[in-house]
Amino acid sequence: MRSKPSGDIFGMTQSAGMGWKASELGRDHYLVLSTQGGLRAPDGQPVALGFHTGHWEIALQAEAAAERLHKLGGLPFAAFCSDPCDGRTQGTVGMFDSLPYRNDAAQVFRRLARSLPTRKGILGVATCDKGLPAMMMALAGMGDLPSVIVPGGVSLPPEQGEDAGAVQTIGARFSHGMLSLDEATELGCKACASPGGGCQFLGTAATSQVVAEAMGMAVPHSAL
Template structure:
């Protein structure tokens, strides 16, 4: 039904109701003569804005951190949609933002949340919307970088993103913020649905129906059932999942963080431990410039090859290197790495069996693949990672960790067979 003109123009009652003056926040700003005389006026105005939004004046002395994400849509407290996002990849990451922010608050820090939502390549396929896909990456990276720089008092940045262009944009933004410590939180993957096609297969339903390969009822049912959970990137190793793998391989994301099942405990924990990692990097004085190095880029190329990842990362990895002030890899570099590196991962859509990405995570994900690459003498283990320690130290921990054993045991139970943890 068409809304009436009266509904659109509004009522007199609401103008008569409500306040037109309010009480200011209680307390006083922690000002000093030096601050008043020497600090930029923006720093002082920022303190006023902080208490104006409800932050306690007594807690204004903490370190300040930016949490920038590609969150999209509007969820109710119970997760029901009030306004949809463009895709599952950004639908739940507000939960990671909250987890990270609460962790930072608990450590006496002041978190700020900024947003630059992202489109969905799957949604725009076959439309002119695809012309905006790659340009969006560059635009979003610029916006995020400006958002980070627009908090001059920030001591570090946390970037939370999931999908094809949003996560590369986030990595570009952090790479260009070289003087600050920073951590990327991959947004995880959607669970596979029982008895259903995956989010890659269903994208061919129209073509298959046109060729009488599936029925109308089959297409309608499979199209409805493809997502086994409400959040996360697609279940196959496409650009979104590969970008998560590369974020971890670069050292930007914590070990065993890429491809976590969205909404599950192992995923939600990423918000907390990534926030702790950011505080740790800040305390150790390790900026992003010390993590994004030529060795880190070389490692990312190796891991990309070992995963058999999306070739779109041949665009994104050089862009990240350039944003970090490094020499981007050349075509010859890619040829050399791809010829020297065995493919170790069996995931959708490459096969041969085609495991969904959550199974890759449960099998050990990026650190498990890196262990094999280290045994082959291919990795540079001297590089620093988001843990604040070297890659070698991180892999030493992973090799004998309870986390690895727990993940391996769960995979073995599912497969009904086990292999030694050290294999």
């Protein structure tokens, strides 16, 4: 206690207050950062929706990573900064926030990491074309720490229908009489065939996962 910053000591008080075993508080600290969004019940049903499937099940991956870190003898911490979906904001002023978000979130992730001064390493879980580049920029800017990215993968495509790229045009096609309302409804409700993962087409989200793996920031074969 004589040689540690006062924040380290108060941090142990906070950790004990959250219910962690006091005997384990001296373990090495590891931070799990993620872009999780929405509130998901244990049975998978939505309590509150996220903005997109890409961050809907991220919390499950972060939880699995934290459990593994604990099993290996570490003390896991977790924090997150959620991310938007430019598909949801198309045709609105929300599009103006899409690209700047990456830089904003990268700063938030770095501030969160610095806010755990005792961290020994960082694991980042992210999926889509805003959150994943933000996570990559944040971890690349903390080269003094060991870090790894876990991509969130992609949602399953429908057995029949259109992927999440093609389906974004159903509004225009309906307006031009190319689709009926029933056809547009059916296509729209089928495009994301699993509740988690990013868009299936090789857009910025999937490309970012591939780039993270190619740069050595994610383990081999973890993209998509």
